[in-house]
Each structure stands twice: as C-alpha cells, then as structure tokens.
Amino acid sequence: MKTEKIITPPSGYAALALFIILVVSAGICMVSEQIAIGVIVGLAAFVFVLSGLIIVNPNESKVLTLFGKYVGTVKHDGFFWVNPFTVKKRVSLRAFNLNGQQLKVNDKIGNPIEIAAVIVWQIKDTANAVFAVENYVQYVDIQSEAAVRHLANLFPYDNLEDELATITLRGGAEQVSVLLEKELNERLDRAGIEVLEARISHLAYAPEIAHSMLQVQQASAIIAARRLIVEGAVGMVEMALIKLSEKNIVELDEERKAAMVSNLLVVLCGDKSVSPVVNTGTLYH
Template sequence: MQTEKIINPPSGFFALVLFVASIVVAAIFLVSIPALSGILLFLGTTLILPGCIIVNPNESRVLTLFGQYTGTVKKDGYFWVNPFTAKKKVSLRAFNLNGQQLKVNDSIGNPIEIAAVIVWQIKDTAAAVFAVENYIQYVNIQSEAAVRHLANSFPYDNLEDETATITLRGGAEQVSLLLEKELNERLARAGIEVLEARISHLAYAPEIAHSMLQVQQASAIIAARRLIVEGAVGMVEMALNKLSEKNIVELDEERKAAMVSNLLVVLCGDRSVNPVVNTGTLYH
C-alpha cells in the first residue's frame, strides 16, 4: 500500500514573476527579432503557470507524475510544482457522518433501530487516494457495517439477558468506545482516523415496541414493589422493637400478627387507607 510522503515545493511567487518576465521578453523578441527562439521562449512560458498551486489551510494536494506518486503538499500557501504533475485536492478537515437508521437484530434476536454519528478525518492522503476507489463512499459503507456488527454483539437491555455486562442502552460510553475502535480498524486501510463515534438513535422496532414497553413497565412495577416491601418489613420490625423496648403495650403472637398485617397493608398499599375504630378486642 502506498504510504504518504510530504514534500515542500518552492514558492510560487518566484515562478509567477518569472512567468511575467518571460512573457515580456518573448513579446519583445517576437516584435523586434522574429525568430524561432522567440517562439520557443513564448511556448516555454506557458508551462510555468500551470505548475502554480494554491493550498488552503486544512487542505492538501496529492501529486502524481506520469502515474507515479511524487508526494503530498500539506503546508498551506502558494507553490510551484512540475507543470506535468496531476494535482488532486484532498481535504484534511473533519467530516461529520450522520448515519441513517438501520433495522437490525440485537444479540438475542430482538429487532431494533439504531443509528450513529461519526466524526472522521484523513490522516494519510496517499492511502485515501490510492488504497480505495472512493474514500467517502468507503467510510459510509464500513460505518454501516460496523454499526450492524455492534448491534448484533450486545442485547438492547437486561430485560431478557440479565447476565449481560454491556447493553446498548445501558452501556453508552463502552459501546461508543467499542464502535470507535472497530471503525478505526476498518478505516485504517484508507488512511482515515475516527475522532468520535456515538449512538444517535436507539429504539425497539415498531412491531415489538409496544410489547417491550409493557415488559419494561412490568419490570419497573415489580422493582418498585420489591423496594416498598423491603422498606415496609423494616419499618414493621422497627415498630415492634420500639413497642417492646418501651413496654408500651404487651403483644402476644396473635396481636403481633394482626399488627404486622395491618402495617403491611398500610405501607404496601397503593391507595390511601381509611381509619377504622375498633371498640372490641381480638378475642370478643
């Protein structure tokens, strides 16, 4: 694979001055002394100007001479190179790729929609020009392949795979780092470096979105109930211990069971309770 070779050609201002001077001398020769030398000098001056190139900041020129790569000009300014060289402009600015939404299956087979935003930049101009046919199209295709592979490697969340250490929804930072690493490996052939890669869209596919939403709601309710029960049991235990320590009331096992039942109903219920005044006892 062709590797980048940076060159610093001479300034183009000297060539521009030489071009103007040559035109003047050739015109004088043609007027005063019409001769073959004047015609040849005039034709020679026309080869000076095509060799002048302008390189803007964060741009480069890849030069080839008769099919041979001669070097890359990365320094911005006005330069003169061999007029017979082919000069291809390659931007060194950062590109932003907003990937389209892809419908793929996660690692456990659930259809999901996923998209990524990728920031990339050309580091090796020779590889970008000579290693691939079209480096922009190459980035687009390889980015899509990397996002698909990432989605197939991890589950959407832990609802169906509780043993998963990384999920697409919960491990955003880790997923982004893995995507960036894979993209750099895929795009290294084209001399391209990925500066940042992040998931911009992630959702269940429409055909299962409603069902998965119900599953998520059920999981949330179960988790909330579990937390409420744990807290209620702790509060009941604390209440019984306090009553026993301060000898407020003597409770036998049956009264304790009734109090525990009432407290759990009050603490775990999802509605406000209505007080009931009991004028009797548990035994009459």
C-alpha cells in the same frame, strides 16, 4: 499500500516571474516580426511554467503523480511550482462529520432496534486515501455502517432481559463509544483515515416492539417500587412489635401478632387509602 511522502516544491513566485519575462519576450519577438520564436517562447511560458503553478490552501494537500508514479504530497500551504506534467489531486485535511442514517438491526438478544452514530474523521495518510481505495468518502460511509451494525449485535439494548449484561447500548454510552471508535479506526486504517470521535446519536426500539417494551419497563419499575415498599413495611412492622414488647404496652399472643402484622402490611403496602374499622369485640368472640 503506498507510504506517504511529503515534499516541498520550489516557490511559485520565481516561476511566476519567469512566466512574465517569457511572455514579455514573446511579445517583443512578435513585434520584431520574429513570429516563430515568439510563438515558441509563448508556448513554453504557458506549457512549462504556468501549468506547473499550484496553490495549496491551509488544511489542504496536493497529491502528485507523474506518468502513473506517485511523486509525493504537498501538505505545506503556499504557492509552489511543480513539474507541469504531474497530475495534481486535491485532498482535504479538514475534519469531516458523518451523520449516519438510522439503521434497523437486532441487538444481542434479538430485539429489533434503531441505531445511528455521528463520526468525526480526517485523512492522516493522503497516499492511502487516494491509492488504497476507490473512493475514500464512500469507503468511510460503508465501513461506518458495518461497524455500527456489528456493535449493535454485541450488546443488548438494556439489561431488562439480560440481567448479567455489564455493558448495554442504553446504559453504557461511554464504553460503547470507545469500542465503536476503536473498531472504526481498525477498519479505516487501510484508507489512511483516522477517527477522531464516534458516538451513538440515536437509539430506540423498533416501532413494532416499542409499545411492548415500554410495558415491560413500566412493569419492571412497578416491581422494583413494590419490592422497596414491602421491605420498608416489614421493617416498620418489626419495629412496632419490638417497641410494644419492650414497653409492655399490650401482651400479644401469636394469633394477635399475626392479625396485627396482617393489618399493618395491608395499610403500609396498599396503593389506596385505608378505611379504619373499629373492633368492639375480640378475636375469639
């Protein structure tokens, strides 16, 4: 890989003044009928002076090569003059946004999911960006897609099927973004590119399993709610029995306690309103 070399060429204003002087001199020679000299001076002004003038805008650079050899990179904005025979390639130093397309991949468990990422990147080494890869924009696009696919294979979508998972694509957005940014920087370092930010912008189950996974999530939520209701109901029944025993309101044998517990659990855990039944007899008649 090439090592970036930053250079500062001479000011272009002096070269522009020389160009004007040469053009005026060529005109004077033509008027004085010294046509050959005028043509030579005019050609020298355009070929050796004018063609070497370059303008570098803010957050831009010019990569210079002379007869196939890397000369250096002009990163300072301004008006300069360089060797007219150098090849000048403009390279932007601005930050780029890559809005990745939605990819259909399998997560760690094997469930098909749709995932996409937004990546902010910029060039930090112009020499590597120009000479190490064929097309650095295309290189970023392809490597970003590969990194997102690899990341999706490392983690499950959520922990419904993998309860031991500490990081999931849905629940661990911050950790996933950090890992994605790290992997992208490793992949794009060859091209002299730095990733400033990388985040998952779209995440969903694939359409063919989305309905089934929604049912799984709903079932999981119902089970969790029922578990909480049962735990609360058991606590309330226990408290009721303790209070009845402490205040000697009624003496209950084991069979009556079992009947009371059964009735209270039905009332407290049922998902429908209960219709009370008045018992005028006893449990034994």
